Amino acid sequence: MQKKQIKIFDTTLRDGQQCPGAGMSFENNIEYAKLAANANIDIIEVGFPSASKLDFLIVNTVAKEISNKDTSPIIAALCQLRENQIETTVRALEPLIIHQKARLHTYLPVDPQLLSALGDYGRNFEQMTLDVYNYIKIACDSGVEVEFSPEGYSRMGENFSFVTDVIRAAIEAGATIINCPDTIGGACKLQGDDYFVEKMKLHANIMEREFPDRNITWSTHCHNDFGLALENSMNAVFMGPATQVEGCFNGIGERAGNVSLEQSIMYLKKFGSQGKNQIEYETNVKIDSLQTISDFVSLNMLARQPHWPITGDNAAKHSSGGHTNAIIKNPLSYQPFDPEEIGKKISFLFGPFSGGNHAKEIIEEHGYICNEEEKAKIAQYIKDVHSERRKGITDSELINSYLDFRKPIKINNFYYAKSENENSIEISGEFFGENKKYRFTVGKDGSAFTALYNAISGFIPDFRVGKYSSQSLSEGVNSISSSKTIIEDSNNNMFIGSGEDLDIELSALKSLIDAANKMYIQKNYIQRN
Structure with missing residues (x-):
């Protein structure tokens, strides 16, 4: 089976911080970039250098501190198709250019609804196509690699030919990564031929014919407005040409957020070899770093839901008596993967549906005796004491109740x-x-x-x-x-x-x-x- 690496493009620091309430301090931005780099994330999109002096400083500092190792990630920064913004972004990334680790990411709207906001310019397809070529060429000539995104790609509608023209212009000018985003998060496989993955396949085939000597990376950037970001991102890989997935840890980002990177990475690990095309998809990411990064985002950006898949507090926590009994004997009996793979441990919360084995395990873990013949009685006593605590009790509360039970x-x-x-x-x-x-x-x-x-x-x-x-x-x-x-x-x-x-x-x-x-x-x- 042929193996194919899927590159992970982490935009937690850029798109993630555009989410209301998710902004971090300068120090936390730098710390996050180091965590992501140590986890072998392929590309880290750090920010928008032309947005403010602080954003420039963050991107430039990361570029200086995460630099010349072969294992260092590519550092990306976003800018609009404007010459002054391109110059600012190149200056921010300059420390990485010599190491070929600098990426400038730029975009142009192609969604009719987005184009309407541009007035007369939004109707001048010829000028926009020319601008794509000219500005991307300026960026490429400066020594950075360029990623181009036709913004609103999944809602291009009747603009397929225009989108083809701007992608062609971007590649002619030197762009080597074409990102096809579901910017508004409304794509669905049920759209048939209008599904953005089908359009990606058509564009990839056209560009391969026209530029047979170019090695183009096709990327996807999906938002989660209908809860389909993971499905759409993986369809772009398994059904389409994408070899790069863009997203954020914990799925943060604008509106309902981006595709969750930890979910994408674990999806590829679990199902990467189960497609119909005899290709095994894999990533270079250190799986055991996922929990640490997710916890950092939850603490410093936006709080993570307890039931969040993969890394949520409840994702490896159990309360049901039947589940607990089985997991004590076999940790994978009620887990789709071993939580220790991502740096997480299985835990138990004692609650109204817990049984004697659960109580016994906690009691013995704290150094006390709980015999087989008395475990059920002890568990019932604890539940009676906390009969109003339907959401469960802490281990400390359980032990205090156990000690009360033992009092002579x-x-x-x-x-x-x-x-x-x-x-x-x-x-x-x-x-x-x-x-x-x-x-x-x-x-x-x-x-x-x-x-x-x-x-x-x-x-x-x-x-x-x-x-x-x-x-x-x-x-x-x-x-x-x-x-x-x-x-x-x-x-x-x-x-x-x-x-x-x-x-x-x-x-x-x-x-x-x-x-x-x-x-x-x-x-x-x-x-x-």
């Missing part, structure tokens, strides 16, 4: 009393496996705290109270009392418990129970090596 002492009511001969405490609730009322007593020299301590010692024999203290949290007779109790075991491990109550005695009792619960869980439910 859960008291609903306290009552303590003093008499001439003894002090006592009555409690109702769970106490080391039984749920009932208890009464613990101690002599007149003891306290309710001592009585409870003695009762707990029967189940945790090696613990002792280090010290405890109580303080008022505010002024006045109705202030809440906050108590802290420190207990130690025979190995001098310390556990700190806390409790609050309007009654200072009860706050102390609660802090003792809290400390005892922590010690008991540590001794009985921590995994041992």
